[in-house]
Amino acid sequence: MSLLLEKKTRVLVQGTGKHGTFHAKLMLDYGTQVVAGVSPGRPGQKLCDVAPIFDTVAGAMHHSGAEASVIFVPPAFAADAILEAIDAEMPLVVAITEGIPILDMVRVKRALCGSRTRLLGPNCPGLITPGQSKIGIMPGHIHRPGHVGVISRSGTLTYEAVHQLSNLGIGQSRCFGIGGDPVNGTSFVDCLEVLAADANTHAIVLIGEIGGSAEVEAGAYIQKHVKKPVVAFIAGATAPKGKRMGHAGAIISGGDDTAEGKIRALRAAGLTVTENPAELGSTLAKHLK
Secondary structure, three states: OOOOOOHHHHHHEEEEOOOHHHHHHHHHHOOOEEEEEEOOOOOEEEOOOOOEEOHHHHHHHHHHHEEEEEOOOOOOHHHHHHHHHHHHHEEEEOOOOOOOOHHHHHHHHHHHHOOEEEEOOOOOOOEEOOOOOEOOOOHHHHOOOOEEEEEEHHHHHHHHHHHHHHHHHOOOEEEEEEOOOOOOOOOOHHHHHOOOHHHOOOEEEEEOOOOHHHHHHHHHHHHHHHHOEEEEEOOOOOOOOOOOOOOOEEEEEEEHHHHHHHHHHHHHHHOOOOOOOOHHHHHHHHOOO
16 A cells, blocks of 8 residues: 555556557656556457556456556546456556546545555556656656655646756655545545655655645644645636636635635645745755755
8 A cells, every 4th residue: 555666666557558558668668667457358468568468457466466556447447447456455556547437436435445455546647756667647757866755636737846846956756646636545645644754755845726625634734744844836826716627626615725725724834835836946946955
């Protein structure tokens, strides 16, 4: 159930169609150990000419020793793919798929309770330990090894923050894209626990957005348990009340789920919050100095 991704982590790909194969190759090129694929009806074939394809997750785990799976299955079938991985007791499942129905994810959330599986996502870019391994769709070339952890609900803003940091010569220790869907597997607090205990992480960038209470909960956790500097940004400050904006979870009803409410809560918890995403890197750089 660990979120710690190392170079030795063995990964299988669920969904070996065009999209899954494309990103499997990029993961292999980055150094990730992609050891198997899962695609019903295609056993005996090869993924990227290197990894055998199996009918089931259980079979793939048995023959390859996979410790993590990444899901590129279409939305209508993605929840079943996650549930299959949970039944097989896959330690880490990264669900890239966008558009999984909320009711399907409610079933997944229930199945996760008491299971041996940690789910990251869905609707997320994945996770990366720069210079070692990545599971997901993030562009590896913008990352550089270092000591700043990044946690974000937005894939695009993850890339923006990482690009700024790298251009300033500030490397990253671990980056987590948790996804913006209202029902997901891993929260800000889950990732903060990992980064707070990681000796290689000296500072943290947290990127949230409107809708829900995850960022407020993260601020309360940081205030009590995190001694490292944290710089935050909340997207969606111009979103009108009552409108659905961006991710499925970004519905504003008023109060602490607005950008203003979350910024107030994070600042009250002692975080440095920038209201301009273009200043994430420079704001953190000032703290590091």
